[in-house]
Amino acid sequence: MSENRTVPDIVIGRLPIYLRALTHMLEEGQRITASRDLADRLGISSAQIRKDLSHFGEFGKQGMGYDIAHLLDQIKRILQVDKIWDMALVGAGDLGHAIAFHGGFEGRGLRVACVFDNDSEKIGGRLGKFEIRDAANLAEQLGKLGIKIAIVAVPAGAAQAVVNDLVKGGVKAILNYAPISVTVPPDVKVQYIDPVVHLQRMTYYL
């Protein structure tokens, strides 16, 4: 399979959604799928799905459908989640708690490996199986651990400072739950999760 590094980011953004749907299909005992099946599940056109997958080579034979297990393996490899990435979680509040206990990372190439907070009452305490580490020397600790991915679950006012430390520590991918846009160098990726942004996108249509 030829891989093309100039694949548009919006296509890359849909691959995890395909991966999730294919995983559910396989769990339900399905072995083969057509782009139309996927389209019905996802509300994405089958033409779009075929076009997206064609960026990475030939996955299915004309009229034969896709072998789900094979397609899953290939997408995992493309997204580099055929291995497990250790992630740092910064912020051990309510949201950090929900993230640390989130069952959805398992089997999807990701795991929380360490938890940081700057609250002296929390540092040294536990969040599930994790000892809460002092965020004071975050960059240094992450550098030593070789961690490349971090989840930010701190208040908006603290987010940019935390992100700066993450970048200093060598982190290249940040999932930011703080409701504020942060700036990073061009070689660092940021994704945002802010429920209000999603909700306000829908209130327009009500």
Place this chain on the structure above:
Amino acid sequence: MSENRTVPDIVIGRLPIYLRALTHMLEEGQRITASRDLADRLGISSAQIRKDLSHFGEFGKQGMGYDIAHLLDQIKRILQVDKIWDMALVGAGDLGHAIAFHGGFEGRGLRVACVFDNDSEKIGGRLGKFEIRDAANLAEQLGKLGIKIAIVAVPAGAAQAVVNDLVKGGVKAILNYAPISVTVPPDVKVQYIDPVVHLQRMTYYL
């Protein structure tokens, strides 16, 4: 200001991000902004920002910048978050807990108004200021309450059934945290929050 109901959904999707950034600017004491200021904060081109806002009429005078308070009011009105929407939260687990206690809804046109679960050990108990209601007759209760927006924080296997009940109860906008794509009638909007989808979109680049 003329409003155009054929505005592309992707433009609507950026308005909450502009709203959030403008709110921060105002809180920081700024009164006037240029599209370039916003562009620097958001990593969106200033041409794109001007084009997006032009869908809704003239917000700024050439070379004068935007009056932040005025622009805020207008975007709030467009997104219909100049009032407060009551939301139902379904799922009172770790994630539901974090959502119920989430401070970020305040002042942004949204509030959690009621919480449902199907666990008999939880029903009748409390989640913060909310009494946890029985999800058994979800549709009926939501109909009575006139609720149009719901947040789904249940396991993947339960999500479609919950969504069906929400739709039956008159809900028109659903924020789904369950890691599965759900199907809804064409007049119902769904947005998804799955941290793994965001994270896997970044592992590709590592």
